[in-house]
Amino acid sequence: MAHAAQVQRMSRLMIKTLRDDPADAETASHKLLVRAGYVRRTSAGIWTWLPLGKKVLENVSRVVREEMDAIGGQEVLLPALLPREPYETSGRWEEYGDLLFRLKDRKGADYLLGPTHEEIFTLTVKDQCTSYKDLPVILYQIQTKYRDEARPRSGVLRGREFQMKDSYSFDTTDEGLAESYALHREAYTKIFERLGLDYRIVSAVSGAMGGSASEEFLAPAAAGEDTFVDCPACDYAANTEAVTVKVAAADGSAHGPVEELDTPDTPTIETLAAHLGVPASATLKNLLVKVDGEIVAVGVPGDREVDLGKLGEHLAPATVELVTADDFTDRPDLVRGYVGPQGLAGKSFRYLADPRIAPGTSWITGANKPGTHARNVVCGRDFEVDEYFDVVVVEPGDPCPNCGAGLRIDRAIEIGHIFQLGRKYADAFGLDVLGQNGKPARVTMGSYGIGVSRAVAALAEQTHDESGLCWPREVAPADVHVVAAGKAKQTELALEIGERLGAAGLRVLVDDRAGVSPGVKFTDAELIGVPTIVVAGRRAAEGVVEVKDRRTGEREELTVEEAVARLGA
């Protein structure tokens, strides 16, 4: 569906552009959206959308709506002001902690401002759908959400009040849920492509929500708060916690026998590497943790850090704690600072290791005696690994699991998230429908979000240049920005061409402001970032205008007829 044609005269538009960046702004989208008159800060993380900003926000919403409708989504609008009780039932009244805006009504009853709506959608379907014949259902809304973010920042990128498209799928079978999920994945792909966003899909660590499949849509941008790993050589992209390296066995036959080394006062890798004059990567570091109370050692190369998040994910639901000095008192077999797996792995502790500690590799590690290390400790010969998994913090240059090229670590903005919730909320609220066999069937759900207001900022981040915003046409507040660069003659021609472009189906902004110099108008046009700029200037009397592409800077002189023919929708 096309945009509705419109001619907006700037002399009648409420807009005040600013030459200077707002004092507290750090990111390009924050600076430019404020300076170009799209948004105004009302309070920390709370923003007013001015006329041009509202148009962009609406354009994003329209694309989202069209693609959600295309997969059979039905639009609804739930309240933002919600009673406490359903969130008490799901446990989230407590779990959300400080992120939740809580308030009371005049009678003292508790309410909250919705941060996301799984509870209320579950109740809505429980109320409306009774039979398997009523499912599957996909419901969505584009609505204002509230989260009392610890660090609202970057303008509308992370607000305390923001616009989200949230949708929820309801199915009776796991296959049905997989299909609803796939439909959303496809719709999101179309949405972000239409919006002109550069994005990657990465599998997300589902963490505490405990679902099966979950993916995030990330828009690479320096201003992003998420880091992700991507491969410059293939299309591999992943959450930093989700990268896995494979075990590649080495030939261990050439290594000499284990040899003890006197290494006094070297309880850390740094002191050991300095003492022996070897790189930290030649040493094997053994981190001791307690897994449900039992001591487990985790072996990684000395130059790498253990990713405690990955470790926790891998061992969940067991609890993981670091060992303390007390844990060594009744364990004479474990010499603090000098632990090695030889002789102990599989006996004194279960031994988990990073794939880099592959069979056949040789290491310098603790000799299980105070002040002593051992060299030529070979994996598979001198110790066995009970279980391998990639447990180190990923670093730039690590091999791509797909093609082996050196990985990059980049920053990105999370613009969307799709998630197979499963039966968590259906269980909490007893959401059943009458099944095909005449018995109650528990419903399974998915939840899917898009940051609609955040997408505006993400687009600004990815598309701006040094002169200002630079919108893709689908989201731009207008198709053409006509500048009257001169006096009466120029203004007359600008208005005429504006009317004709409007009649041809375009959305046009005409800068007909009196008493504003051409220089200021040009600067504003670049800042506002409409894709095509038409200037009625020097050759206005001959009916000739200049047509400029905002992105490429290419310009061309055309007659009014030619310009209308060229730009007409």
Ligand code: ATP
């Ligand atoms: P984040 O990790 O950035 O805090 P989230 O994972 O908590 O986000 P979800 O609960 O997955 O967010 O919400 C769905 C989408 O809503 C996110 O993918 C993001 O695009 C958007 N979003 C979340 N929080 C905010 C916010 N404070 N301001 C603007 N958009 C947001």
Ligand code: MG
């Ligand atoms: Mg998320």
